[in-house]
Structures are given as C-alpha cells and as structure tokens.
Amino acid sequence: MSSNLIEKFDIDASRLQSIVSDSLSNADDGELFLEYTESESLMFDDGRLKSGSYNTDQGFGLRSVAGEATGYAHSGEFSESALKRAVDAVGAVTRGYQGTYSDAPQGTNKKLYSEENPLHSPNFETKVSLLKEIDAYLRNKDDKVRQVSASLSASWQVVNILRADGHIVRDVRPLTRMNISVVVGQGDRQETGSYGIGGRQEFGDFILTESWQQGADKALKQALVNLEAIPAPAGTMDVVLGAGWPGVMLHEAVGHGLEGDFNRKKTSAFAELMGQQVAAKGVTVVDDGTIEDRRGSISVDDEGTPSGYNVLIDDGKLVGYMQDRQNARLMGVKATGNGRRQSYAHQPMPRMTNTYMLGGDKEPEEIIASVKNGIYAVSFGGGQVDITSGKFVFGCTEAYMIEDGKLGAPVKGAMMIGNGPEAMHRISMVGNDMELDTGVGMCGKQGQSLPVGVGQPHLRMDQMTIGGTQT
Secondary structure (H helix, E strand, O other): OOOOHHHHOOOOHHHHHHHHHHHOOOOOEEEEEEEEEEEEEEEEEOOEEEEEEEEEEEEEEEEEEEOOEEEEEEEOOOOHHHHHHHHHHHHHHHOOOOOOOOOOOOOOOOOOOOOOOHHHOOOHHHHHHHHHHHHHHHHHHOOOEEEEEEEEEEEEEEEEEEOOOOOEEEEEEEEEEEEEEEEEEEOOEEEEEEEEEEEOOOOHHHHOHHHHHHHHHHHHHHHHHHHOOEEOEOEEEEEEEOOOOOHHHHHHHHHHHHEHHHHHOOOOOOOOOOOOEOOOOOOOEEEEOOOOOOOOOOOEOOOOOEOOEEEEEEOOEEOOOEOOHHHHHHHOOOOOOOEEOOOOOOOOEEOOOEEEEOOOOEOHHHHHHOOOEEEEEEEEEEEEEOOOOOEEEEEEEEEEEEEOOEEEEEEEOOEEEEEHHHHHHOEEEEEOOOEEOOOOOEEEEOOEEEEOEEEEOOEEEEEEEEEOOEO
C-alpha cells in the first residue's frame, strides 16, 4: 500500500489542499491528519489458541486552533462530503476570529524505524506454533506451573499530515509486542510472573528460540520468587529501585507533571517551578523520542514536528516541559515533538515518548550495600498518581528485603507511597547502569492510550513510606 493517503480521497490533491487551506484561513494552527492502520493480535491461553483478531482502520481528523480553543472533527470516510461536514464543524472556533497561522514545523529526513509491515512475517501458522511452543516449554519447565498465557501483537500505521500552508509530512510506524505470563501454585497459594518485549520493528530477534526462552525463564523466575515471598513490612524505610522498568514510577509520578498543558493551566505540582531545584543534585531526566526502534520513539509527532531529545530536569533543576504546538505557542516556547494522539479520532496533546533518568556514578552493588534495612524493588505493577498534588501509590510485583546491605527474603504486597516532587529530593544515590524497559509500556491520558518507553539506573531513595501487610 502507498504511504500517500491523500490518494484515498475522491478528489484530487489540489482540491483537497484548497478545502483545508480555506477552512483554516483564520486559525492560529491546525491540520488535516490522515491515518491508515492494520493490527493483529493472537492470544494462546490455557493450552489453546483463545483469540485471534485482525483489523484495519482508516480515517481523517480535521483540527482548527484559535487561541486556547480547538475545533475538531473526524470521519472514517475519505470523501469530499465527509471533509466538508468536518469543515463546518470545526469552523465554529474561528467564527469572528482573526488568527495568524503558525509556521510549519521544521522538516526532517531522519527515519527511526523500518517501514516494513510486521504483520506479514512470520505468517499466521508460524506465530501460532511459536505460542504453542512457549506454552509447552513453561509447562515442562516446572511442575508448579498451572497456567501459561502467551500473546503476539503487531500494528502498522501510516500517517499523513496536511497543513493549510501546503506542508505535508508522512510517517510509517510499525509496532510489535510479545507477552508471556505464567501462574505457579503450591497447595492453595498461586502467584504470577510476566515478561514482555517489543518495539517499532518487525518481530525479528525477539521471537528467536534463545530470546523467547530467556523471556519465559524470567517470567517463571518472578512467579516462583513470589511463591516464596513473605508479607511485606509497612513503615518508613530506605528503598532501592532496580534499573529499567521501575522507571515507570518516574514516568507516572514525575513525567505527567512535566507535560506542557498541565503546567500552562497550573494544575501540575511542577507549575511555575522552572529553574528551581525540583530533585536532588545528580538527577537528570530526559524525554527522548529519537532512539531507533524503541517503543516510544517517533520520527515525527502527530503534528509533524520531529521528535527530540528534551532535557526536563538537569542536575535536579527543572529546565523544560514537553510541548505540543498549541501549548508551546501559548507559553511562548518551542514545540518539542511531543504532540501525540491515539488515532485520527483524537486530538493531539503533550505526551511522553521515552522518558528516563540518566545514569550516575554508583555501582548497583554499592547502592544495595549502603542500605541497612529497606526494600529492593525490582519491578512495579499498577499505580495511581494525582497530577495536581503529585501524590502516588505503586505496587511492587517483585521485591526483596535488604538487611545489613544484603538481599534477603522476597516480599509481596509492598506498596510505595509518596509525592512525586518530594520523592525526587529523596534520591541519594544514582547508579551507573541506566537501562530502558524491554518495550511494553502503554500510557493513558484523558482517554487516549499510547506506546511509551521508560528507564532509569539503580536508585536509592531515602525514608520512603512503604505500605505492606505486616507491621
């Protein structure tokens, strides 16, 4: 299929451009966003192929921006009549308004991922066979295994962005993911472990036998560790966070608070703190959409702005927010390539890409050895965050006691409780082993869900509140 979605309309390109230009003539900004997406998902559960789906979706969204107001209309039909109805709908925000249309975003020739469609290879039969093999491997690995779930999913998204000034941006975005979950049991007790991997690439290496077996082993290890875990203590103690996926806490407790819209509206705990010390010295946090093949990477965002390497916190000081075009204009700063949307049916807003903390100078072993009595959190599950106050609660899915600088018994039910800005000041040691997650992150905001990446090195956080089941 061609990456030129303009050809899908029942009118020629010049007529389409004329309609878009006329509809946005009095706007400050806006665009016609066109999308075509193919997606596939296979789930092998309880010894059989439980579900399989294939879907195609296409449509356009027309946006008109006038000051703080936005008009938006979308349709799944590429036709002149549908476009004209959209024009009538979005025209309400510019009625009686005389704006100055913003300059087009800077162009880029950089592609961060292949344009190949990952749904085409391997074929359906090979994928099902792989899932069946994963199931059999884990069931034969340990007699405590009671259930195995394995899934493969992929999507291929083609995006065209047409502006009133004739500027056109095209991007083709692959996305793949493999997930493995295993339930183990002993008597009446059951525990779960999981592993996932993915990125903006074809299935490639991570479905090779060596790769998926390594992932399956990690899922099983986590489940077996949790089977032996004792109830987590409750109280105030030092915490060591592992590298990689534990960066999801940074993403939730800090990242959302650094998105431009929350700060422009002063609803973020970080609002009006630019240039101030918002974290301990040595803490540097970036949002980086430019890493090749990563899940959260985008060659261009959904407004056509090239993604960037954006420093948010530098040596503890707040130095930047993540911006889309509208919020950047209203705040008098540059767009940072963070204007993202779930699909053509959604408006863009400031969103994270790959958000992570840079490494420091401490060895992971040194950080653990420094703690007399505390918790080592290797992996997190779900959490809740209040953007305005910064308060958060996160559940640990794999954690251990630290006693006299050494790892002790695994614990279950540990909950980290705190306040994002305050917790950032409690970081006392930063490891030299910065690691990104394996490529499974999803982020929700205002009903829109997007793929993202997280990461961090090992960290020590002093005197954090831990909620547990044993006091």
